[in-house]
Amino acid sequence: xxxxDYIDPQELVDKNIFELLGLKDASEDKKKxxxxxxxxxxxxxxxSRILDALSDEDLKEFDKLTAENKTEEIQKxxxxxxxxxxxxxxxxxxxxxxxxxxxxxxxDEKTTKQ
Numbered sequence: 001x002x003x004x005d006y007i008d009p010q011e012l013v014d015k016n017i018f019e020l021l022g023l024k025d026a027s028e029d030k031k032k033x034x035x036x037x038x039x040x041x042x043x044x045x046x047x048s049r050i051l052d053a054l055s056d057e058d059l060k061e062f063d064k065l066t067a068e069n070k071t072e073e074i075q076k077x078x079x080x081x082x083x084x085x086x087x088x089x090x091x092x093x094x095x096x097x098x099x100x101x102x103x104x105x106x107x108d109e110k111t112t113k114q
Contacts, residue, residue, distance in 0.1 A: 012098060020101050038096065045092040046085070053083055 011020075017038070018024045018031055026034075054062055058081060065074045078085050 012101065013094065017097055017100065020097075021104050038100070042089070042093050042096050045096065046089050049088050049092070050078065050083055050085075054081065 016024070018026060018034075023031070023034070050062070051059065062074070062077065065077055075085065
């Protein structure tokens with residue numbers, strides 16, 4: 001089994017994703033495109049976790065609030081259901097960041113072996 005570089009968890013949290021991926025010198029347009037895609041993925045994961053945590057009845061209420069774009073009411077609703085949006089968002093962002101870094105490391109390792 002090949003040895004992969006160890007990534008310090010604190011470094012993973014502290015460093016910018018572009019720095020971790022070796023893309024800090026990428027064009028601003030490319031960075032924006034990457035960031036937009038990453039944000040969409042994280043938002044989808046957060047939404048999926050919220051939806052999984054709600055009952056069918058709660059889903060109807062949540063759908064109504066989101067359709068009306070009532071941000072403050074959505075937050076109150078989630079709080080009342082014990083759903084911590086900030087925590088879920090942070091967890092999913094960190095999970096996704098970890099996945100991307102690991103995928104790049106695995107790809108780089110594979111490329112190095114060839």
